[in-house]
Amino acid sequence: MLIAGEQLQLNLKAKLFRGFADPSRLAILEALRSTPLNVGEIVEATGLSQSNISNHLGCLRDCGLVVSEQRGRFTYYRLADDRIDSLLRLAEEVLSDVAKGVYQCTRYDSTEGDSDGE
Amino acid sequence: MLIAGEQLQLNLKAKLFRGFADPSRLAILEALRSTPLNVGEIVEATGLSQSNISNHLGCLRDCGLVVSEQRGRFTYYRLADDRIDSLLRLAEEVLSDVAKGVYQCTRYDSTEGDSDGE
DNA sequence: TGATTATATCATTGAATGCTGATGTGATGA
DNA sequence: TCATCACATCAGCATTCAATGATATAATCA
Numbered sequence: 001m002l003i004a005g006e007q008l009q010l011n012l013k014a015k016l017f018r019g020f021a022d023p024s025r026l027a028i029l030e031a032l033r034s035t036p037l038n039v040g041e042i043v044e045a046t047g048l049s050q051s052n053i054s055n056h057l058g059c060l061r062d063c064g065l066v067v068s069e070q071r072g073r074f075t076y077y078r079l080a081d082d083r084i085d086s087l088l089r090l091a092e093e094v095l096s097d098v099a100k101g102v103y104q105c106t107r108y109d110s111t112e113g114d115s116d117g118e
Numbered sequence: 119m120l121i122a123g124e125q126l127q128l129n130l131k132a133k134l135f136r137g138f139a140d141p142s143r144l145a146i147l148e149a150l151r152s153t154p155l156n157v158g159e160i161v162e163a164t165g166l167s168q169s170n171i172s173n174h175l176g177c178l179r180d181c182g183l184v185v186s187e188q189r190g191r192f193t194y195y196r197l198a199d200d201r202i203d204s205l206l207r208l209a210e211e212v213l214s215d216v217a218k219g220v221y222q223c224t225r226y227d228s229t230e231g232d233s234d235g236e
Numbered sequence: 237t238g239a240t241t242a243t244a245t246c247a248t249t250g251a252a253t254g255c256t257g258a259t260g261t262g263a264t265g266a
Numbered sequence: 267t268c269a270t271c272a273c274a275t276c277a278g279c280a281t282t283c284a285a286t287g288a289t290a291t292a293a294t295c296a
Binding site for chain 2: 022046090092
């Protein structure tokens with residue numbers, strides 16, 4: 001049985017991962033891996049709507065995954081920490097091994113559900 | 119604008135992170151970090167219900183984060199890969215830096231929402 | 237075989253969450 | 267000041283998803 005402090009730690013960690021656990025947010029993070037971008041540039045890079053991106057950016061910023069900097073009318077965003085990049089890279093490594101499994105995991109699939117039967 | 123292959127890659131990565139993005143699943147993964155456990159032991163370790171755990175284990179297994187091994191009536195689970203552990207550890211490192219932000223991020227908070235008003 | 241143990245599956249329900257479209261706000265320039 | 271640009275915020279909707287309780291399955295033992 002978990003005690004309160006451990007639960008809190010788990011909730012924090014879950015929230016951190018949650019920042020990465022959405023394709024739109026990942027697209028934003030990926031776009032920011034190479035260089036800081038303003039919102040309009042992120043819109044172009046991802047094809048997502050402006051308000052959608054702004055919402056996700058708010059979450060990512062609140063959660064400390066990105067930081068923003070105002071320049072005139074533009075707001076530039078960048079990854080808050082090099083380890084954000086490391087996490088993404090490590091995830092890619094893991095994926096290269098377990099991709100088959102994730103690929104077949106239809107539990108959280110929003111696109112479509114092909115698959116066999118277990 | 120993202121092309122199809124990149125989108126697929128993002129969806130995969132998001133699903134991978136999704137395995138980590140829930141306190142219950144994290145509790146299960148944490149329990150398995152030290153040693154393989156059967157379902158009953160995971161129930162004890164986490165305090166979650168059996169069916170709840172079984173559901174999460176199904177997801178974790180389908181997504182390739184854990185592997186299972188039958189031993190008599192028991193099913194033992196363990197982390198599928200050392201890098202699963204690395205990802206958890208790296209997340210802890212990041213948390214130690216951006217914890218304040220995540221802590222204040224009420225967007226995905228299920229426990230409670232104190233906080234100031236931005 | 238029948239009882240029990242260990243685990244998986246299922247339907248349901250309520251809550252969380254992503255997306256959209258409209259609107260608000262602040263900065264810039266005519 | 268007025269129009270415009272860049273971005274943030276908000277309400278509403280539709281979907282996803284976690285948890286529960288009941289039930290099914292599969293293995294073990296008497």
